Amino acid sequence: MEKLALKAAILIISDTAFQDPSTDKSAQILTDAFSKEGGDQWSISDRTIVPDDVIAVQREICRLSDGDDAVNLLITTGGTGFAVKDNTPEAVHPLLHRHAPGLVHGMLAASLEVTSFAMMSRPVAGVRNKTLIVTLPGSPKGAKENLLAILKLLPHACQQAAGGDSRALHAGGIRKLERDAGVTNKQPSQHAHHHHQHDHVHSHGGHVIPKAHTRPEDRPVSNDPQAGPSNRHRKSPYPIHSVNSALNLIYKNTPPPEASVVAVNTDLVGHTLAEDVTAGEAVPAFRASIVDGYAVIVSADAPSTPGVFSVASVSHAAAGEIPELQRGEVARITTGAPLPPGANAVIMVEDTLVKSTTADGKDETMVEILTGAVKPNENLREVGSDVNKGDVVLRRGEEITSVGGELGLLASVGVSRVSAYRKPIVGVLSTGDEIVSHDREEPLRLGEVRDSNRLTLMAAVRGWGYTAVDLGIAKDRSGSLEEHLRSALRSIDVIITSGGVSMGELDLLKPTIERAIGGTIHFGRVAMKPGKPTTFATVAHKPLSGDRNSARDRLIFSLPGNPASALVTANLFVLPTLQKMSGKPAPWGLPRMKVVLREDVRCDKDRAEYHRVGLKAGDDGRVWASTTGGQRSSKVSSLKGAQGLLCLPAKDGMIARGETIDALLMGSLQGL
Known part of the structure; x- marks a missing residue:
């Protein structure tokens, strides 16, 4: 040789x-x-x-x-x-x-x-x-x-x-x-x-x-796409996990959140702070009036004296130079305006009378003070009375919301940049030769199915506050799947696929992940209904730059193709993962609440079930749950009006009308 x-x-x-x-x-x-x-x-x-x-x-x-x-x-x-x-x-x-x-x-x-x-x-x-x-x-x-x-x-x-x-x-x-x-x-x-x-x-x-009785090559973890349908597994080789076990595997293999310095603007909404934020300035930064009226000079042993006084100046909320106030003078002042130098109290306009005005009648020149009860520091906000410079105004782990005033608080204390966790980018891919675009004008041919999953999952991701990228439709060919996945791995943090994870000869996602792109499948089945074939994998990502220190594992959630299964498993597994990657504090996932059943609901004796329900707050202060109908995983109509998921245990029998049970809240409650 x-x-x-x-x-x-x-x-x-x-x-x-x-x-x-x-x-x-x-x-x-x-x-x-x-x-x-x-x-x-x-x-x-x-x-x-x-x-x-x-x-x-x-x-x-x-x-x-x-x-x-x-x-x-x-x-x-x-x-x-x-x-x-x-x-x-x-x-x-x-x-x-x-x-x-x-x-x-x-x-x-x-x-x-x-x-x-x-x-x-x-x-x-x-x-x-x-x-x-x-x-x-x-x-x-x-x-x-x-x-x-x-x-x-x-x-x-x-x-x-x-x-x-x-x-x-x-x-x-x-x-x-x-x-x-x-x-x-x-x-x-x-x-x-x-x-x-x-x-x-x-x-x-x-x-x-x-001597082992089987060979390593006879113990594959996924179907070999080249082996043909006669050689595919008749039973899934993947052990079945409980929902909690699956979530623990996801959390264990989810990359830690990444922090970066970002500008304080509306793009910050939805981000979680990676560090405490301290005030760069005091609020207010000057002694300010809390009423419209007149700034005066009073002493502790000599409160304001009733009488007629000359109006020396005017202090508006707008910035500008204000002359120092002398004893015997008052200065007109508006709410929020800085006190003139020398002044130490404000008398409300309601406690005064105008005695004389300028020739045009627009401004007063003399006013009469009607009260002698105003004391030093009355009707004032002291420097830093709201926030002192250096105070912690927001804590690590707090989220910047669109309704909570966090942006306004940051702006008011002079903070222009903060350290926040990056939100992961999510790509959504549909798979299957039978899948066609939902907006294709031509009528369906025998066997074709309009793609509802990609639209639904992207809407869910965006509704959770994350960027969703449309990865299109991949055909049931390992080359097509590999091409789509490799392309997405370059820039997408979390890939969601639907379809191709069951036991059929064209269900190629698992072998493509394992054999073609070198991914690790952490679980391939979950004891739940709907969503049993749900699969979670990670792929060790090597950046184009070759910098191994910047490598960040990519996550792949391969969800079942049936619409109800895809949406339910996305809420149960993808949402909490995105929250963890975004730096949000635990617990992650949909909020859990107690609800009362409006009708009997049958359980599955082998698998925990997540039953789609509508939720409505009753006059009795309780939240009532109504089933959306048949719960077959392929039944798209079961998603209509579904605001929650009943957490039905695996058991033989029914849960009766009027009983209280846990539910996960997907949307807003009716009746509020």
Whole structure:
């Protein structure tokens, strides 16, 4: 076999080494093994350390195996045992397009020659795109043993994975391949042959190797789109989760909110503050009158004196120079205007009379004060009496609303920029060959369905206060789905799809997410009605700039295609996720309230149900719930007038009219 230059990368997976790289010993040992035993065929192009975190591992795997600069071989070390944080197999397995169980068997066989504890390792090997990926133990000794067991065969595997001509590579037969690779043909011993007759064990050097009854490639997590309808799953391979379990998985895998400095204007409405806001100025910034009247000078032991006084000046709310007031003078003043220098009280206009005016009669020149009871500081607002400079006026986690006056408060205290959390951008995609645009003028052909989901979901997202981007309709072809999803991943934080998540041969979203774009599906079924096939996935996003520090995982919610299912699951799962990403404090999601049933409602014995209802506040102070009718998930009319979702438990039987039950509020109440 011709010796070619092959690029290899080493990925160290360890919390300890991530915190202190000097503690890692495996990387150098593996590099030396490539150099001494690799026959001058390898160059180590990348050595990276990541923590024991599934998403962090997957992000690096995608970086190293996707694109034109992908490496030929990616070796990982660490995280293959049974410890709680050993998640490397779980991170790698979903990203593989093809599995390589032979390499796994070879590594285990070599390790078992040394110690029976090799059975405690869980290696994975396979190909992603054109990159061969092999996971090794975290122990430097074990990692080297495993690598040396397969190293001489890896160039051939990498050439094939890269698209080499198999006919040319295999010319001369297996003996020539063995000679080129520098390996010897291992003839089975009589002892080994004897044990090979048994179904469950093989013997190597006196150690027993467990033999699984299924192969890794026979345990897929999603349908293979290339396998055809006869080979698709007859039962979903995804475990079913409760609603609470699904929400916990979503929260665990939702990226933390991102803060940025933004201008104080109407675009700030709907954002949540990332930091406390302090007043830049006092309010009021000057001593101001709270009434229309006359500014005067009084003392504590000498309240205002009734009598006739000269009007020395006028103080309006408009800015300007105001002369200092002298004893025996008064100054006309309007509400909110600053007190003239020297004045310390205001007499209401109702407690005065005009005694003389200017020639044109427009302004008074002399006024009579009728009361002697006005004391110092009466009818005044002191500097900072509303807000002192430096006071905290809004707290981290508070939302800027359109009705709460937060914008006015910020403006009044001289704050022009604040730190606020960015609101995620949401893309909405419909899927299916049968789906056509809702506004297409041509009549429907047999089997076609107008797209109501995209319109409904985008309206819901915008009603929640987020930007919704129309991603169009993707056909039931993996290439079309992959193209739409990859395009959206460049700029969209959260992708909502509807359709394509059930068990049919054309339900391709799960395999496209897992196999084509390297996503991780965290759940694929939920024990709820409607919405059982609801799917949640994350995709490790590698920005075009190559800056790994700015990478931010993308979220995909694949909702069922039936209209009621799509809207219900969007409210239950997507809304709280957007709120969490926006920095809003928990609890997230629709507000929960107690309602009284107007009619009997039957429960489902196996699944919790979210029953669409209209809500109306009664004269008795209680909120009454009325069903919107048949609750079939495909029944669009059940959404009309639905302001809430009854939270029906999974049980056999009815909940009777007049009973009180929890409901989630989707809209405004009637009767208020």
